[in-house]
Amino acid sequence: GESVGLHLPTLSVQEGDNSIINCAYSNSASDYFIWYKQESGKGPQFIIDIRSNMDKRQGQRVTVLLNKTVKHLSLQIAATQPGDSAVYFCAEKRRGQGNLIFGKGTKLSVKP
Amino acid sequence: DAGVTQSPTHLIKTRGQQVTLRCSPISGHKSVSWYQQVLGQGPQFIFQYYEKEERGRGNFPDRFSARQFPNYSSELNVNALLLGDSALYLCASSIRLAGSSYNEQFFGPGTRLTVL
Known part of the structure; x- marks a missing residue:
């Protein structure tokens, strides 16, 4: 079965607020994690990635946190904008x- | 620069038919991967090709096959279509074989296949 899953299927936020999207994984052999954004009718678009030897990585308005102890990954979007509306996959x-x-x-x- | 391109955009087939989907990777990319995305789900890995050789295969039946051409473009073929094959088929390209290094996979817009 799937080893990568998400805690919340939907998330609704107010424009300007910060968004946090969570993801759990179960395989300790995973060495690379990526967040993708997928808008309706389009293919997944790369947002940010992180290697397993890192805990945090920042991009433009986005931050990915990796907690290997509990096998948890999160994507933080600062100052969420209407254009951020999409489906997010880890x-x-x-x-x-x-x-x-x-x-x-x-x-x-x-x-x- | 052109991204990953896929054709056709949409396709409607009936059960039992065969379909061929096409993908052109980003110029300079030698690896192509195929994914199936059923509505409401995340993409599921089908195949990975590098330098015209199959380098990985997901848990899909033998009705699914693929190949990569000398120009690194690729085709995905599905025989004896079932209703459950209805999905968005995504192609992703990367510079190298993704298992050998951390390199990004760029996705195309996908081909929407509907099986009636």
Whole structure:
């Protein structure tokens, strides 16, 4: 079964607020994690990634946190904008494998 | 620069038919992966090709096959279509074989297949 899953299937936030999307994984052999954004009718778009030897990585308005002790991954979006409305997927890559394993996704809705 | 392109955009088939989906990777990318995304789910890995060779395969039946051409474009073929094959089929390209290094996979817009 799936080893990458999300705690919340939907998340509704007010424009300007911060958003936090969570993800759990179960395989300690995973060495690389990625967050993707998927808008309706489009393919997944890379947001940010993190290697297993890191705890935190920041991008433009986004931060990914990795807690290997509890096998938890989170995506933080600062000052959420209407354009951030989409489905967000976390994905993992296991050591020695080339494919990505995706979770089911969280739908983020931004209220104006 | 052009991203990953896929054709056709949409496709409607009936049960038992066969379908071929096409993908052109980003220029310079040698690895292509195929994923199936059923509505409401995350993408599921089907195949990975690198330098025209299959390098990985997901848990899909033998009705699914693929190949990569010398120009690194790829085709996904599905025989004896079932209703459950209705999904968005995504192609992703990367510079190298993703298992060998941390390199980003870029996704195309997908082909929406509907099986009636």
